[in-house]
Amino acid sequence: MSELKILEERKSFIQYGKNQSDGCGSLQCDSDSLSGAVSQRACVYCGARVVLNPITDAFHIVHGPIGCASYTWDIRGSLSSGSELFRNSFSTDLSEQDVVFGGEKKLGKAIEELVAKETPKVIFVYATCIVGVIGDDVDAVCKEAEAKYGIRVIPVKSPGFSGNKSYGYRMACDAIMTLIRPHTGPKKARSVNILGDFNLAGEMWIIQNYMKEIGIEVVSTITGDASYESLIKAPTASLNLVQCAGSMTYLAKQMESEMNIPFVKVSFFGIEDTSASILRVAEAVGTQENVNRAKALIRREEAKLKGFLESRIPRLTGKRAAIYVGGGFKAISLIRQFNAMGIKTVVVGTQTGKPEDYEIIGTLVDDDAVILDDANPTELELFMREKGADILVGGVKERPLAYKLGVAFCDHNHERKHALAGYEGVINFTNEINSSMNSPVWQYLQVPEFLTEEGEHE
Amino acid sequence: MLNLTPKEIADRKALTINPCKTCQPVGALYCALGVHKCMPHSHGSQGCVSYHRTFLTRHFKEPAIASTSSFTEGASVFGGGSNLKTGMKNVFDIYNPDIIAVHTTCLSETIGDDVGSYIMDFDMPEGKLAVHTNTPSYVGSHVTGFYNMMSGFIKYLAESTGTKNGKVGIFPGFVNPGDIRELKRLAGLMEMPYIMFPDQSGVMDSPMTGNYEMYPKGGTTIEEITALGDAKHVLALGMFTSTEPANVLDRKCKVPYDVLPLPMGIEGTDELLMKMAQLSGTEIPQALEDERGQLVDVMLDAHFYHHGKKVAIFGDPDTVLGLTALVLEMGMIPKYVVTGTPGEGFEIKAKEMFAKFGMEGCKAKAAADLFDLHQWIKNESVDLLIGSSYGKQIAKAEEIPFVRAGFPVLDRYAHSYFPIVGYKGALRLVELITNALLDHFDRTCADEDVDVVL
Ligand code: SF4
Numbered sequence: 001m002s003e004l005k006i007l008e009e010r011k012s013f014i015q016y017g018k019n020q021s022d023g024c025g026s027l028q029c030d031s032d033s034l035s036g037a038v039s040q041r042a043c044v045y046c047g048a049r050v051v052l053n054p055i056t057d058a059f060h061i062v063h064g065p066i067g068c069a070s071y072t073w074d075i076r077g078s079l080s081s082g083s084e085l086f087r088n089s090f091s092t093d094l095s096e097q098d099v100v101f102g103g104e105k106k107l108g109k110a111i112e113e114l115v116a117k118e119t120p121k122v123i124f125v126y127a128t129c130i131v132g133v134i135g136d137d138v139d140a141v142c143k144e145a146e147a148k149y150g151i152r153v154i155p156v157k158s159p160g161f162s163g164n165k166s167y168g169y170r171m172a173c174d175a176i177m178t179l180i181r182p183h184t185g186p187k188k189a190r191s192v193n194i195l196g197d198f199n200l201a202g203e204m205w206i207i208q209n210y211m212k213e214i215g216i217e218v219v220s221t222i223t224g225d226a227s228y229e230s231l232i233k234a235p236t237a238s239l240n241l242v243q244c245a246g247s248m249t250y251l252a253k254q255m256e257s258e259m260n261i262p263f264v265k266v267s268f269f270g271i272e273d274t275s276a277s278i279l280r281v282a283e284a285v286g287t288q289e290n291v292n293r294a295k296a297l298i299r300r301e302e303a304k305l306k307g308f309l310e311s312r313i314p315r316l317t318g319k320r321a322a323i324y325v326g327g328g329f330k331a332i333s334l335i336r337q338f339n340a341m342g343i344k345t346v347v348v349g350t351q352t353g354k355p356e357d358y359e360i361i362g363t364l365v366d367d368d369a370v371i372l373d374d375a376n377p378t379e380l381e382l383f384m385r386e387k388g389a390d391i392l393v394g395g396v397k398e399r400p401l402a403y404k405l406g407v408a409f410c411d412h413n414h415e416r417k418h419a420l421a422g423y424e425g426v427i428n429f430t431n432e433i434n435s436s437m438n439s440p441v442w443q444y445l446q447v448p449e450f451l452t453e454e455g456e457h458e
Numbered sequence: 459m460l461n462l463t464p465k466e467i468a469d470r471k472a473l474t475i476n477p478c479k480t481c482q483p484v485g486a487l488y489c490a491l492g493v494h495k496c497m498p499h500s501h502g503s504q505g506c507v508s509y510h511r512t513f514l515t516r517h518f519k520e521p522a523i524a525s526t527s528s529f530t531e532g533a534s535v536f537g538g539g540s541n542l543k544t545g546m547k548n549v550f551d552i553y554n555p556d557i558i559a560v561h562t563t564c565l566s567e568t569i570g571d572d573v574g575s576y577i578m579d580f581d582m583p584e585g586k587l588a589v590h591t592n593t594p595s596y597v598g599s600h601v602t603g604f605y606n607m608m609s610g611f612i613k614y615l616a617e618s619t620g621t622k623n624g625k626v627g628i629f630p631g632f633v634n635p636g637d638i639r640e641l642k643r644l645a646g647l648m649e650m651p652y653i654m655f656p657d658q659s660g661v662m663d664s665p666m667t668g669n670y671e672m673y674p675k676g677g678t679t680i681e682e683i684t685a686l687g688d689a690k691h692v693l694a695l696g697m698f699t700s701t702e703p704a705n706v707l708d709r710k711c712k713v714p715y716d717v718l719p720l721p722m723g724i725e726g727t728d729e730l731l732m733k734m735a736q737l738s739g740t741e742i743p744q745a746l747e748d749e750r751g752q753l754v755d756v757m758l759d760a761h762f763y764h765h766g767k768k769v770a771i772f773g774d775p776d777t778v779l780g781l782t783a784l785v786l787e788m789g790m791i792p793k794y795v796v797t798g799t800p801g802e803g804f805e806i807k808a809k810e811m812f813a814k815f816g817m818e819g820c821k822a823k824a825a826a827d828l829f830d831l832h833q834w835i836k837n838e839s840v841d842l843l844i845g846s847s848y849g850k851q852i853a854k855a856e857e858i859p860f861v862r863a864g865f866p867v868l869d870r871y872a873h874s875y876f877p878i879v880g881y882k883g884a885l886r887l888v889e890l891i892t893n894a895l896l897d898h899f900d901r902t903c904a905d906e907d908v909d910v911v912l
Binding site: 039397 | 464520564
C-alpha cells in the first residue's frame with residue numbers, strides 16, 4: 001500500500017525495535033495529537049471520567065452541553081456488587097442561554113434537584129470544554145453545595161483542550177484525594193488498596209479473591225466496584241498496589257507522601273505477571289505464612305493452566321500480533337502473554353505510554369517490531385500489513401479496522417466481555433485469541449474463482 | 459437496575475437524567491460520511507471526535523473516520539485558526555480526501571471561531587474542496603447537526619446552471635444505510651432519476667474485502683451535490699431533519715420541494731410513492747402494489763396480537779413519528795412518544811396523529827429524557843418499548859418486550875443493513891414487533907399455555 005503516507009511530523013512518534021534508536025528517549029510520546037490527525041486519542045474529560053465512573057454509588061454530573069454526558073453513559077463494563085447508580089447519566093445539558101448568561105445557576109439547581117430526590121453521599125461535577133470559557137466558577141458552586149447539603153460535592157476540572165487523557169487521569173486522582181484526604185485512622189497490618197483496576201467483567205473480584213486466599217485484606221478498590229464508604233477507608237491500608245500505572249501512579253505518589261502508604265506496581269495480566277504480583281504483595285506486607293500461601297496458590301493455578309496452554313499453543317505458535325492499547329504497562333503484559341503463547345508481537349502502540357514503558361517494550365520485542373505512540377488508523381494499517389499481523393488487540397475503534405484488513409481481533413478495553421485478569425483471564429484471553437484467529441469465517445474472505453471469473457465475462 | 463427511578467414525578471428544570479439525544483457534531487460527522495471521498499473534520503478538542511467516532515462505530519460496527527483540530531489551551535484563548543489550517547493541510551497531505559467537511563464543537567463556537575473565513579484564507583490544494591457548518595453542541599441535538607451539515611454542503615457546492623437536469627433530490631433523513639438502499643430501490647422501481655443526499659450506503663455498510671478503504675465506494679459525489687442545484691424537485695423526508703436543507707437549496711437554487719414524513723408504515727410509504735409517481739410520470743408498478751398487499755396481509759394475520767397493546771416509543775423526532783404512524787396502523791396505542799431533541803412541532807405532530815386514530819390518553823414530549831419516560835412507565839406500564847439500545851435498562855427493569863430501532867443501536871448486529879422505511883421496512887418492523895410480543899409471551903406464560911401454534 002504505497003499510497004499510505006506517514007506525516008513527517010509523526011515520524012518521531014514511531015520507532016523500530018530497540019536497536020534503531022538510543023533507547024526510548026527519542027520516541028516522542030505523552031504529548032498532544034497533531035492537528036488533522038485521525039487520532040484514536042481521547043481527551044481530559046474522558047480520562048477523568050473513565051477513572052471515576054466505576055465508583056458505584058457516586059453521582060456523576062456532567063456540567064456542559066449534552067454530548068459529553070451522552071457518550072459516557074454506561075459505557076464501561078465495570079461491574080458492581082452494590083449500587084447501580086453509576087450506570088445513570090446526569091447532566092446540566094447546557095443550552096444557548098446558559099452559554100450566554102453562564103451555567104452556574106443551572107448547576108446549583110441541578111444539584112438541588114438531585115439532592116431533593118436522592119440521598120447522595122458524593123457527587124462529582126465534571127467541568128467540560130466550555131465551562132471555564134463561559135466563566136463558571138464550578139469550585140464555588142461545589143463548595144456552596146457541600147456546605148448546604150452536608151455531602152461531598154467534588155469538582156473535576158476536565159476541559160478537553162487542557163491536555164490529553166493522562167492529564168484527565170490526574171484530575172480524577174486529585175478528585176479521589178479530595179474525597180479521602182479528611183479521613184484517617186490507624187494503619188491496618190497486612191492490608192492493601194488496589195489502584196487502577198476498574199472491575200471490567202469482574203476482574204477486581206478475581207484479584208480480591210487471590211488476596212483473600214493469601215490472607216491479605218483489601219481495604220479499598222480504586223475504583224472498580226468502589227463505594228463512598230469503602231473509598232474513605234483507603235488511608236488505613238499499609239500498601240497500595242498499582243495495576244493501571246498510567247492512570248494511578250500519580251494517586252499512589254500522593255498517597256505515599258501525604259498518608260505514608262508506599263506502593264508497588266503490579267499487573268495481573270498473564271501468568272508470569274500475575275504470579276510475580278501475588279508473591280510480591282505477600283512479601284511486601286505479609287508474614288512468612290502469607291508468602292507460603294501465595295506460593296501454594298501460584299503452584300496450584302500454574303499447574304492447572306499448564307495443560308490448558310499446552311493444548312492451545314499448537315494452534316497459536318508462530319502467529320504475529322499487533323497491540324494497540326491505552327497504557328504502556330498493559331502493552332507490556334500483553335507482549336509477555338503473547339511470548340508465552342509463542343506469538344510474536346510485531347506492532348506495539350499505546351495512547352499514553354511513558355518513556356520508561358517504551359524502554360521495557362523495546363527489550364521484549366524483536367528488533368524489527370514497530371513501536372508507535374498515539375497511532376492513527378493509517379499507521380496501524382500500514383504497519384499491520386507490513387508486519388503481517390494475524391491479530392490485533394485494541395479498543396472499540398480499532399475493531400472494525402482490523403476486521404476490514406482481514407485481521408483477527410481481541411478487545412482489551414472497555415468492551416471486553418470476559419475477565420482477562422488473573423489465571424482465569426489467561427484462559428479467557430487465550431480462548432478469545434484462538435476463537436477470533438481460527439474462526440472459519442476468515443476462509444471466505446478469499447473471493448472464490450467462480451465469482452471473479454463471472455465478473456470478467458461481464 | 460435503574461431502580462433509582464422513583465415513581466413520584468418531581469419537576470426537573472436543570473438536571474437531565476439519561477438523555478435521549480446527543481450533541482450536534484456527531485450528526486454532522488455522520489452526514490459527512492455520506493459524501494464520497496470526504497473527510498469529516500471536527501474543529502475542537504481531540505476528545506469530541508474520539509467520542510463521535512466511537513458512537514458511530516458502536517452502532518454500525520464499521521470504522522468511522524474523522525480528523526480533529528486538536529485544540530490546546532492556547533487555541534482556546536487565541537482561537538483555533540492555525541489549528542484548523544494546519545489540520546486541513548495535514549489531512550490533504552496524508553489522507554488525501556477530495557473534500558473536507560468541517561464542523562464546529564461547543565468549544566470553537568463559544569470562543570467564536572470564524573471557520574468560514576479560516577477556510578477562505580486556506581491555501582487550498584488544486585482540485586480540492588472544503589465546506590463547513592456551525593454545530594454548537596448547546597443548541598438542538600445530533601439531528602440538528604445532521605441537517606446543518608447538509609445545509610453546509612449545499613451552501614458551498616450546489617449550483618444552478620439554469621438548465622434543470624431532470625433529477626429529483628432525495629434527502630433521506632437521519633437513517634441507516636439499509637433505509638437508503640430501500641429508498642433507492644423504490645426510486646428505481648418508480649423509474650425516477652434521483653440524487654440521494656447524503657448517502658451512507660456503501661460507506662457504513664461496506665462489504666468485507668480484506669482491504670481497508672478509507673473512502674469506500676459509496677457516498678454522494680461532489681458533482682451530485684453540485685447538481686442538486688439543477689434538480690427539478692426535492693423530496694425532503696422527515697420534517698424535523700430535512701426541511702431546513704431543502705429550504706436552503708430552494709433559496710439558493712430555486713429548487714421546489716415537498717416535505718414528507720419518513721416513509722414508515724403504509725400511509726407514509728403510499729405518500730412517498732404517489733409523489734414519486736407524480737414526479738416521474740410513471741405508474742406505481744405491480745411489484746410495489748404486491749409488496750403493499752403482502753404487508754397488509756401480514757398485519758391482518760397477526761392483528762389479534764397487536765390490537766390495543768400499549769407502546770412507548772423514543773428516539774429521534776422523525777423516526778419516532780414514523781414508528782408512531784406504523785403502530786397506529788397496526789391497532790396499537792402509542793401511549794408515550796418521546797424525543798430528546800427540542801422543538802414544539804414534535805408534540806403538535808404527534809397529537810395530530812393520536813387524534814386521527816381517535817387515541818386518548820397518549821402523551822408526547824419533546825426535549826424529554828429517558829428518566830421521564832421511565833417514570834411514566836412506572837406509573838402506567840406499556841406492553842412494548844421501541845427505541846435505541848438505551849431502552850434496554852428500562853425494558854429489563856419493567857419486564858417489557860423491547861424492539862430496537864433508531865439511533866443508536868449498540869448491542870445488536872446487522873440491524874443497519876435492513877430498512878425500516880417502505881413497505882419492506884414496515885414488514886420487517888411488524889415481524890420484529892410481533893416476535894418481541896410473542897417471545898415475551900412464550901417466556902413468561904404458564905406451562906399449560908405454551909402453544910406451538912400462535
Ligand atoms: S465537548 Fe461539546 S462538542 Fe465535544 S462531545 Fe462534549 S458536548 Fe459534544
